[in-house]
Amino acid sequence: MLNLGLLKPELLLASLALAVMLADMILPPARSRWLYHLAWLSAAVTLGAVVFGLGKTSAQGAGSLWVVDSFGQFFKITTLLAAVLCLMLTLDYKALPARHAGTFAALMLFSTAGLMFLVSASDLLLIFVALELVSISSFILAGFERTNPKSNEGAMKYFLFGAFSSAIMVFGISLYFGAVGSTKLSAASAAPGPLLILALVLLLLGFGFKASLAPMHFWVPDAYEGAPTPVTTFLSVAPKLATFAVLLRVYATIFPVAQYELQALVALMAGMTMTVGNFTAFFQEDAKRLLAYSSIAQAGYLLIGVAVGTPLGLEGVMMYAFIYVSMNIGAFAVVQAVGEEGGYGLEAFDGLSKRSLGLALTMTFCLLSLAGIPPLAGFMGKLYIFSSAMEAGRVWLAVVGVVNSVASVYFYFRIAHRMFFLAPRNPAPLRVGPYVYGGLAAALAGVLFFGVMPEPLIAGVRASAHLLP
Amino acid sequence: MLSLIVWSPLVGALIVLMLPKEKVRAIQTVSFAAAGLSLLASLALLLQFDRGTAAMQFVERWMWIPSLNIQYFLGVDGLSYPLVLLTTFMSVIALVSSLGIKDRVKEYFFWFLLLEVGMLGVFVALDLVLFYVFWELTLVPMYFLIGVWGGPKKEFAAIKFFLYTLSGSVFMLLAILAMYFKAAPHTFDMLELMKAQAAWAPRFQILAFLGLYFGMAIKIPAFPFHTWLPLAHVEAPTPISVILAAVLLKMGVYGLLRIAYGLTPLGFAWFLPALVVIAVINIVYGALCAMAQTDMKKMVAYSSVNHMGYCLLGIAGMTSIGFSGAILQMVNHGIITGALFLLVGVVYDRAHTRDVSAFGGLALRLPVYSGLMAMTCFASLGLPGLAGFISEFMCFLGAFPAWKWATTISVLGIIATAAFFLRMIQKVFLGAFNEKWAGMEDMTPRELVSIVPLALIMVWFGIHPKWPLDLMNATVAQLLGK
Numbered sequence: 009m010l011n012l013g014l015l016k017p018e019l020l021l022a023s024l025a026l027a028v029m030l031a032d033m034i035l036p037p038a039r040s041r042w043l044y045h046l047a048w049l050s051a052a053v054t055l056g057a058v059v060f061g062l063g064k065t066s067a068q069g070a071g072s073l074w075v076v077d078s079f080g081q082f083f084k085i086t087t088l089l090a091a092v093l094c095l096m097l098t099l100d101y102k103a104l105p106a107r108h109a110g111t112f113a114a115l116m117l118f119s120t121a122g123l124m125f126l127v128s129a130s131d132l133l134l135i136f137v138a139l140e141l142v143s144i145s146s147f148i149l150a151g152f153e154r155t156n157p158k159s160n161e162g163a164m165k166y167f168l169f170g171a172f173s174s175a176i177m178v179f180g181i182s183l184y185f186g187a188v189g190s191t192k193l194s195a196a197s198a199a200p201g202p203l204l205i206l207a208l209v210l211l212l213l214g215f216g217f218k219a220s221l222a223p224m225h226f227w228v229p230d231a232y233e234g235a236p237t238p239v240t241t242f243l244s245v246a247p248k249l250a251t252f253a254v255l256l257r258v259y260a261t262i263f264p265v266a267q268y269e270l271q272a273l274v275a276l277m278a279g280m281t282m283t284v285g286n287f288t289a290f291f292q293e294d295a296k297r298l299l300a301y302s303s304i305a306q307a308g309y310l311l312i313g314v315a316v317g318t319p320l321g322l323e324g325v326m327m328y329a330f331i332y333v334s335m336n337i338g339a340f341a342v343v344q345a346v347g348e349e350g351g352y353g354l355e356a357f358d359g360l361s362k363r364s365l366g367l368a369l370t371m372t373f374c375l376l377s378l379a380g381i382p383p384l385a386g387f388m389g390k391l392y393i394f395s396s397a398m399e400a401g402r403v404w405l406a407v408v409g410v411v412n413s414v415a416s417v418y419f420y421f422r423i424a425h426r427m428f429f430l431a432p433r434n435p436a437p438l439r440v441g442p443y444v445y446g447g448l449a450a451a452l453a454g455v456l457f458f459g460v461m462p463e464p465l466i467a468g469v470r471a472s473a474h475l476l477p
Numbered sequence: 478m479l480s481l482i483v484w485s486p487l488v489g490a491l492i493v494l495m496l497p498k499e500k501v502r503a504i505q506t507v508s509f510a511a512a513g514l515s516l517l518a519s520l521a522l523l524l525q526f527d528r529g530t531a532a533m534q535f536v537e538r539w540m541w542i543p544s545l546n547i548q549y550f551l552g553v554d555g556l557s558y559p560l561v562l563l564t565t566f567m568s569v570i571a572l573v574s575s576l577g578i579k580d581r582v583k584e585y586f587f588w589f590l591l592l593e594v595g596m597l598g599v600f601v602a603l604d605l606v607l608f609y610v611f612w613e614l615t616l617v618p619m620y621f622l623i624g625v626w627g628g629p630k631k632e633f634a635a636i637k638f639f640l641y642t643l644s645g646s647v648f649m650l651l652a653i654l655a656m657y658f659k660a661a662p663h664t665f666d667m668l669e670l671m672k673a674q675a676a677w678a679p680r681f682q683i684l685a686f687l688g689l690y691f692g693m694a695i696k697i698p699a700f701p702f703h704t705w706l707p708l709a710h711v712e713a714p715t716p717i718s719v720i721l722a723a724v725l726l727k728m729g730v731y732g733l734l735r736i737a738y739g740l741t742p743l744g745f746a747w748f749l750p751a752l753v754v755i756a757v758i759n760i761v762y763g764a765l766c767a768m769a770q771t772d773m774k775k776m777v778a779y780s781s782v783n784h785m786g787y788c789l790l791g792i793a794g795m796t797s798i799g800f801s802g803a804i805l806q807m808v809n810h811g812i813i814t815g816a817l818f819l820l821v822g823v824v825y826d827r828a829h830t831r832d833v834s835a836f837g838g839l840a841l842r843l844p845v846y847s848g849l850m851a852m853t854c855f856a857s858l859g860l861p862g863l864a865g866f867i868s869e870f871m872c873f874l875g876a877f878p879a880w881k882w883a884t885t886i887s888v889l890g891i892i893a894t895a896a897f898f899l900r901m902i903q904k905v906f907l908g909a910f911n912e913k914w915a916g917m918e919d920m921t922p923r924e925l926v927s928i929v930p931l932a933l934i935m936v937w938f939g940i941h942p943k944w945p946l947d948l949m950n951a952t953v954a955q956l957l958g959k
Contacts, residue, residue: 361584376617381643382610391606391650392545406654410647417643421620421636429624429632458862466544 014076017057020122024050025117032110040109050093055088070101073126073190075476077159083127083253083471087246091120093337093447094242100441101238119145123250132181132191143170150235160233169227177214183207193262219251222280225304232300241340244303249329260317261475274315282308282412295343296353302389313393321396326469328389338374338451345440359432368427370452375420377455385458479535479551483597485514490519498583516565531667531955551606555602555952561816563811567723568593571716573927592618596724598819605653605665627712633921641705645695652688670740679743686744689737696729700758703782710778715822722781723811730788753793753883759786764893773831777817784810799875800953806868816853816931827917838910843919847906854898856935864938
């Protein structure tokens with residue numbers, strides 16, 4: 009069955025992205041800001057379409073290329089929310105060349121469309137194509153500030169690493185084809201053996217690149233530092249979470265890690281990712297690099313849920329993913345507001361509480377949430393993930409997780425320390441654009457609300473944790 | 478009613494956040510109203526508090542997160558109610574002392590009230606997740622209160638306090654999760670878990686106990702996890718030192734009794750010999766460290782290590798006298814050490830030094846101050862007739878049947894305690910007057926308002942300890958009765 013109707017939201021988003029490109033040619037350069045408005049509205053409309061279609065259909069499409077199930081819908085909503093927020097942040101980001109506004113906005117939308125395909129894909133072929141759509145758009149976006157050498161450097165590293173990991177992934181797919189006889193993700197026709205396991209390991213490394221898992225994380229700090237801040241925000245959230253959707257689909261459902269003797273490997277990767285991310289973040293002097301390492305560490309926490317592979321772990325990842333959107337975008341929004349005026353060095357945060365107490369408090373709440381301090385949302389997410397590890401008897405993984413959470417407080421509080429304890433270099437109040445304010449308000453609301461009242465989110469996650477084979 | 482006690486400071490904090498920062502008087506008024514409401518509500522419970530029952534009273538119970546079976550479950554008994562009273566009372570006392578804060582007033586009172594919410598919540602929460610949330614809620618405000626308004630090494634002290642305490646509490650969290658999954662049906666309800674623990678194997682209980690103990694021991698602080706305390710106490714501004722000593726340390730002992738002892742009794746019994754050794758080290762080592770200090774505030778800080786040792790010793794006795802003594806010692810230590818920190822703050826505000834050898838003969842010029850200071854020191858070192866004596870004596874009495882040698886050594890530790898307090902009194906108040914301080918004034922009304930009530934309670938509990946003991950007797954009997 010073709011079931012093309014299942015693809016409506018993706019088709020809608022892709023055509024709207026093309027429309028943005030066309031509009032770029034028609035609109036006079038002075039009106040280029042309209043394109044950003046058009047872009048976030050497109051993402052919002054698609055979000056509406058996905059939400060409206062929730063629970064209506066749950067089926068496979070185009071033979072077995074993709075499945076539309078509540079699990080995929082959940083991650084589509086997460087991704088689209090991130091896209092809307094990041095596109096809104098773009099409106100207040102001044103370093104972008106106005107001439108290419110349409111290209112920028114359309115690439116963000118294409119990337120988002122690729123992510124939507126990714127979370128629904130149940131065939132390695134579609135997964136690969138979707139990943140490439142995301143990657144190629146992201147390479148261009150990361151290097152969008154052409155006059156900024158750091159942006160070029162980051163994009164180049166990102167591209168080289170991306171090409172390398174694509175090769176690994178394709179190799180994994182070819183081995184998979186050899187073991188299974190098709191590219192469809194299904195354990196039914198697969199004979200468990202060394203070939204299949206090797207294929208799964210190579211695929212894991214390929215996904216690890218997008219999800220910034222150690223040891224495939226080396227591109228992250230440079231690409232994040234150089235990319236325009238809204239792109240960094242987007243890269244740190246949407247592709248990472250969508251890749252986790254694939255990881256869950258492949259390694260927690262179709263090929264459960266425990267059955268293929270991959271549990272130790274995934275657990276080791278989780279521990280390494282957390283530790284590398286947190287302990288390298290100690291030494292960063294640039295806010296974007298610091299948050300880059302922090303986002304590596306966050307991927308490590310998420311991977312605990314995959315390593316555990318139980319229903320509780322699956323729900324934990326979904327819940328943490330949703331919360332991660334609000335806390336990470338909130339933190340990056342403050343970084344953007346501060347960095348555009350005073351540079352991205354940590355010293356730009358000096359005395360922020362005296363210049364804008366609200367901004368400083370919002371940043372503190374987002375950072376505390378990332379560190380997992382109650383009563384903020386990040387704590388509830390971590391509680392869920394760590395309890396899945398405890399339930400499965402993987403106590404050492406939970407211990408590594410909590411020790412890392414404590415260590416992370418140290419570098420998150422380097423920022424808090426500068427904001428509250430040091431004197432401002434420039435005592436004038438900080439001016440914050442209206443769209444950054446909007447993004448911040450949304451993020452803060454999420455961080456506070458889901459910390460105090462996580463029940464709606466947990467109920468939503470439980471209702472969505474159903475995967476079609 | 479308990480919700481009113483816990484949440485009224487939060488309402489105050491939110492109102493403070495909305496006030497413009499220039500309106501210092503309004504901010505202070507709102508803070509007093511919020512903390513005062515909390516105090517009045519906790520006092521009003523006295524009228525209805527049933528001293529004859531060990532059951533939880535004033536219970537409030539709703540589902541908070543049904544999916545994980547996490548409840549909003551509050552209640553007090555003879556163990557927690559005295560500590561709730563102590564918290565609401567000491568918060569108001571510390572607020573009086575906070576009127577001296579002139580810098581960034583709005584932020585100060587916001588964090589202070591938030592801190593009070595966390596402290597009260599810890600003592601009334603009967604669901605482990607709720608307990609943990611409140612437990613951690615005290616960290617962030619304390620970090621800012623020490624780090625912004627503290628002394629010269631405040632920033633280091635603040636982050637050390639934060640990281641130290643957090644690293645303990647995350648292991649407590651893992652122990653909590655382990656117990657949750659061990660219980661069938663899965664629950665975080667402390668009372669349910671107390672029933673469920675009978676079926677748990679000793680090995681599991683020992684591991685869970687160690688996780689819990691690690692979190693509590695850092696808070697108490699029990700040797701060898703006490704190193705954050707002198708730094709944090711000394712660097713914190715006076716009102717925050719008061720809160721740290723009077724309430725925050727009690728969270729650790731309370732957790733030890735309520736959770737570690739209540740939920741993993743076999744683990745607790747297994748650890749008991751080590752606990753006695755730790756108690757003795759706390760007493761003797763704390764007293765000796767205090768003796769070596771020339772900074773009065775640091776001396777008082779180490780005296781807290783020493784006094785928490787008495788608490789641990791009383792608990793280790795596993796007798797009703799020992800338990801009652803430990804709970805009473807918590808309250809008394811809160812009152813006495815709170816007063817000591819306030820008194821040290823008084824002299825520091827005037828002289829800007831706390832070095833004992835910088836003073837001399839102050840009794841001549843500051844009779845009121847000297848009298849109060851001497852009385853508080855005597856209460857702290859356990860002079861009969863004042864509060865400290867009763868509880869310390871009960872701790873020793875309770876521990877003696879089981880741990881004769883340990884108690885004997887600890888009693889000798891009292892001599893060291895007496896020595897450092899008397900040496901301080903001698904150097905600061907007696908001897909020749911140091912003319913450098915000729916212009917020093919005696920206590921102001923604000924300082925008297927904050928210290929005199931504490932002094933009165935010291936006398937009251939010293940001659941009539943039956944009143945506080947009656948509050949806790951039934952609960953102590955039930956704690957040991959299982």
